[in-house]
Amino acid sequence: MPVSDSKFYSGHRERLRQKFLDGKLVEYEKLELLLGYVVPRRDMRPLAHALLKHFGSISQILTASYEELIAFPGVGPSIAIFFKLTHQIMLAGYRSTMDVRPIFYNIDVLKNYCKWSLANKQVEEFHVLYLDSDYRLIKDELHSQGTYNTTSVYVREIIKNALQLNSTVLVLVHNHPTSSNSFSSEDADVTEELEKLCAGLDIKLYDHLLVTKYSVFSAYDANLLHKPRNKTKN
Numbered sequence: 001m002p003v004s005d006s007k008f009y010s011g012h013r014e015r016l017r018q019k020f021l022d023g024k025l026v027e028y029e030k031l032e033l034l035l036g037y038v039v040p041r042r043d044m045r046p047l048a049h050a051l052l053k054h055f056g057s058i059s060q061i062l063t064a065s066y067e068e069l070i071a072f073p074g075v076g077p078s079i080a081i082f083f084k085l086t087h088q089i090m091l092a093g094y095r096s097t098m099d100v101r102p103i104f105y106n107i108d109v110l111k112n113y114c115k116w117s118l119a120n121k122q123v124e125e126f127h128v129l130y131l132d133s134d135y136r137l138i139k140d141e142l143h144s145q146g147t148y149n150t151t152s153v154y155v156r157e158i159i160k161n162a163l164q165l166n167s168t169v170l171v172l173v174h175n176h177p178t179s180s181n182s183f184s185s186e187d188a189d190v191t192e193e194l195e196k197l198c199a200g201l202d203i204k205l206y207d208h209l210l211v212t213k214y215s216v217f218s219a220y221d222a223n224l225l226h227k228p229r230n231k232t233k234n
Contacts, residue, residue: 027058032048034086063087121177126143130165130169130170151174162201168203169206183210187210188224191225
């Protein structure tokens with residue numbers, strides 16, 4: 001690389017860092033700056049633009065699988081691992097918050113955790129978040145894994161695990177890899193059945209969240225849950 005090019009990239013990245021500190025970076029510049037820490041001596045603007053065009057957003061890039069990333073032209077193992085490491089760090093941050101603070105203090109933390117966990121999965125997964133009486137996370141359990149558009153749910157197994165974990169609050173979470181962004185009739189039936197079982201055991205079904213590619217939807221907000229929440233943020 002010519003000396004002049006090296007000076008240009010050094011100066012350009014310094015300007016990007018300053019724009020970041022000033023809160024003025026647009027999305028492709030954020031990605032470009034991120035890529036620059038993995039590949040310090042290459043113009044990352046073309047790759048940043050190409051990745052955003054293909055995946056749609058930075059969050060979709062970070063939640064893409066390692067295999068998807070490594071198959072993209074210009075993304076080698078170092079970049080793919082860097083993206084997945086960033087993804088895991090973000091998940092750990094959300095998880096640690098839910099470990100120590102009741103989930104109702106900031107519902108966005110819960111929804112972001114679910115989104116970053118499941119938004120880009122290629123098959124349906126059904127998770128159960130088991131919470132203690134203070135609404136803090138005890139365990140995020142992968143209950144079942146299915147196909148592109150279906151998965152199995154065993155409500156009595158969920159109740160059994162809740163009792164074993166001494167969990168008194170549950171949050172159901174599943175994803176739709178398809179374009180469907182609404183609860184199916186099967187989703188509604190599972191929610192209703194589990195809610196009835198919980199009611200007789202002094203266990204609260206706090207919500208059932210549906211994760212799609214870009215959004216997180218709440219069964220509580222969609223009136224699929226009938227039991228009122230007993231705790232809210234002060």
